[in-house]
Structures are given as structure tokens and as C-alpha cells.
Amino acid sequence: MKAILTREFKSYFRSPIGFVFLAAFFFYASLQFVFINLRGQMTLMKYFFENISMIFIFVIPILTMRTFAEERKSKTDQLLLTAPVKVTDIVLGKFFAAAGVLLLAVVATMFYVLVLNSYGEPVFSEIFIGYLGLFLMGTFFISLGMFLSSLTQSQVIAAVSTLVIVFFLWFSSSLSLNFAAMMSGVFHWLGVFLDWLVDFLAINNRFADFTLGVLNFVPVFYFVSLTALFLLLTVCVIEKRRWK
Numbered sequence: 001m002k003a004i005l006t007r008e009f010k011s012y013f014r015s016p017i018g019f020v021f022l023a024a025f026f027f028y029a030s031l032q033f034v035f036i037n038l039r040g041q042m043t044l045m046k047y048f049f050e051n052i053s054m055i056f057i058f059v060i061p062i063l064t065m066r067t068f069a070e071e072r073k074s075k076t077d078q079l080l081l082t083a084p085v086k087v088t089d090i091v092l093g094k095f096f097a098a099a100g101v102l103l104l105a106v107v108a109t110m111f112y113v114l115v116l117n118s119y120g121e122p123v124f125s126e127i128f129i130g131y132l133g134l135f136l137m138g139t140f141f142i143s144l145g146m147f148l149s150s151l152t153q154s155q156v157i158a159a160v161s162t163l164v165i166v167f168f169l170w171f172s173s174s175l176s177l178n179f180a181a182m183m184s185g186v187f188h189w190l191g192v193f194l195d196w197l198v199d200f201l202a203i204n205n206r207f208a209d210f211t212l213g214v215l216n217f218v219p220v221f222y223f224v225s226l227t228a229l230f231l232l233l234t235v236c237v238i239e240k241r242r243w244k
Contacts, residue, residue, distance in 0.1 A: 004085070004093025009100050012063075018101055021063050025105040028055045033112045043120040045112075049130040049211040052109070056138055057166050063101060064145025065159035067094050068238070072153045087238045091231055095139075095146060102138045106131060126213025133210020136223040137203065141166055143230035150237045170203045 012018030032051045037043070110131065116122045144165065149158040199205060206219040 001089035001093045001096075004090055005096050005100075008067075008094050008097035012097070012101050017062060017066065021059050021101060022105050022108070024059050025052075025055055026108055028052060029109045029112075033109075033115075037112070037116060041119075043116045043122040045116075045122070045127050045130055046211045046213075048112075049134060050207075053134060053137060053207060054170075056141055057163060057170060060102075060138060060141040061145055061159040061162040061166075063098055064142055064149055064162060065155040066149070067098065067146045068150040068234075069152050069155045069158045072150075087235050091146070091235050091238060095142060095231060098142045098146070099139050102142065103135065106135050106138070123213065129213045129215050130210050132215075133207055133219065133223075136210075136220065136227075137207055140223045140227045140230075143227040143234070147230040147234045147237070150234050166203070169201055172198050172202045 012021075029048075029052045032048055036047050036051065037045065113122060113124070113127055141162070145158065145162040148161045148165070149155075152158050152161075200222075206222045209216045209219050
């Protein structure tokens, strides 16, 4: 796995993808920091985290679109699949490589905390929890993007499908879908369940606790379990192709 991780991590910076991702994220984060914290003269980073999390919807699909789709299109995936390497190691190696690029982006913005510290007294524990939530959410997006990349040969389809699904999960709670009101009689229980499911799956609802500096079990479980689920699904897809 280490060899795959190293190869994949370096590949992000042998092509423009890694630099585009870092530049886009850091540029957007810098704008938010200037307008929200510096111009607003506040050390609270709640609104900063809320705003920069939005950029993940658009830049992480770029980071993950090539993980499997590119190799499948060029047929070079057969070399990897026939090598004496576990599929789990292949998937985790690619995942940790993408997560490493994400971590670079997140850590780079921690410079802003030092700036805030020179102007006021930020609550470091709350800021750390906010950054933890940002990273956990990013890794979930990566695992989802990798899974969708494993299903297609087209990087464009992989990127667009990831963007659409993440976009829907982010704004699903804002759609005001009242299934309980739509379903009456014997199906009312189904409407209540669907309302609960949409509310639970809404990413912004789960991320809200992190932005407030509150570390709760439910949002941590939400991101970690979904990340593990999509990594497992990716392994299953690759295993199926390996034994065809």
C-alpha cells in the first residue's frame, strides 16, 4: 500500500490537478478569511468554516475523477489488478494519497489562526474541532468520488456525478420535502422515515456541530461510516473487475 500511496501522491503534482486543487482551495479560503474575519473583526471562525466547506463540492470531484477512470480508459489498470497486491491496498493507497493532498490544503489555512491570535483571543479547541470536521467531510467526499470513478471510464462523468450527488446531499435539507404530509394513511410511517432520512443525510446538518466547535458522536460517526462504506463499495467494484 505504501508504494501505491507514494506513487499516487506524487502523481497529483506531476500533473496540474494537485496544484489546481490547492490553489483553488487556498484562494477561496483566503477570500473568506479576509471578508469574514479580518474585515468583520471577529475571531469566531464558524462562518469561515461554513463558507469554505462549500468549495469542496466543486474541487474534490477534480481530485478524485482520475483515481480509477483514467487507468480504466487507458487499460493500465490491468497491470495493477494482475500484480500481487490486495485490492484493499490499492483502494486505500489511492484514498490516503488524495486525503494527503486534502490535508495539505487544510493545514495551509491554519496560518489564519496565527493571524487571529495576534489580533484577539481565538478559542483554539473550537477551531481545532472545526478543522477536524472539515477534514472528515473532505475524506467522505473523496471516498464517494473514488467509488464513482471506479464505475466509469470517463473522468468527466466521474467528476460531474460526484458533484451532483454531493450537491444534492448538501442542499437536501433546504428542499422542504415534507414526505409525511405527502403520504397519508398506511404509508404515513414511510413519509416520516423519509423525512428523517433526508434530514440525517443532509451534510450541512451534520457539519453544523463542527462549525460551532462541538464534538458530537453522531456527525463523527456519519462521516467516518460513510467514508468506510464507499471505500468498501469501491473495493467490491474493483474485485469484481479483477476476477472477470
